[in-house]
Amino acid sequence: MDETDQKLLAALKRDGRAPLSDLAALLGLSRATVRARLEKLQAAGVIRGFTVETAQDVAEAPVRGLMMLSISGPGAERVMLRLTGHPAVRQVHSTNGKWDLIVELGTATLEDLDRVLFEIRRLDGVETSETSLLLNTRKGAPRR
Known part of the structure; x- marks a missing residue:
């Protein structure tokens, strides 16, 4: 390239x-x-696909956050499978360093996000977590 x-x-x-x-x-x-x-x-697999994010997608889940998870033992795969089926989970990324997984979340309200965070923290194998709210997205297509 x-x-x-x-x-x-x-x-x-x-x-x-x-x-x-x-x-x-x-x-x-x-x-x-x-x-x-x-x-x-x-x-070559460099471009894996094209996606569209609609105004409806943002309207349905305007509260967005990143939740970093530390998983105890060999349970990361099991936790990933549970997370991918959750309606508030947009994407799950495996990573290295302090955190094992980074979870992209989207909910309608802060209260919904709080409920989802508690649900995820209770999953067997989740040891610790840290969550950051996404306030604004500057790279990518402009939001209208």
């Missing part, structure tokens, strides 16, 4: 629906070259 591919990926992260012609103009390339680079990045 070269510098042009990195610029292409950065542009797509800003606007995943940008037309090929706009991407080509931004990068100083032809549309065919941009299309070929996109296809190459997808085939």
Whole structure:
């Protein structure tokens, strides 16, 4: 992956629906070259997919947070499976360092978030946790 591919990926992260012609103009390339680079990045697994976040998604879960979890013993896989089935859990990430898992949460109210945090803390294997509220998202598509 070269510098042009990195610029292409950065542009797509800003606007995943940008037309090929706009991407080509931004990068100083032809549309065919941009299309070929996109296809190459997808085939190599660098681009794994495109997603859409709707205003409805944000409206249904305006209270968002990240919950970092430390798991005791070999229970991380079991905890991950329980979390992925929870309606307030948007994503679960395994990580290294102090925390074993990072859980992205979304709820309608702070009270709902508080209830979810207590539910997760009670899961067998969850040793400690720390939660941060997401106040604003500056990177990515602008919120309207």
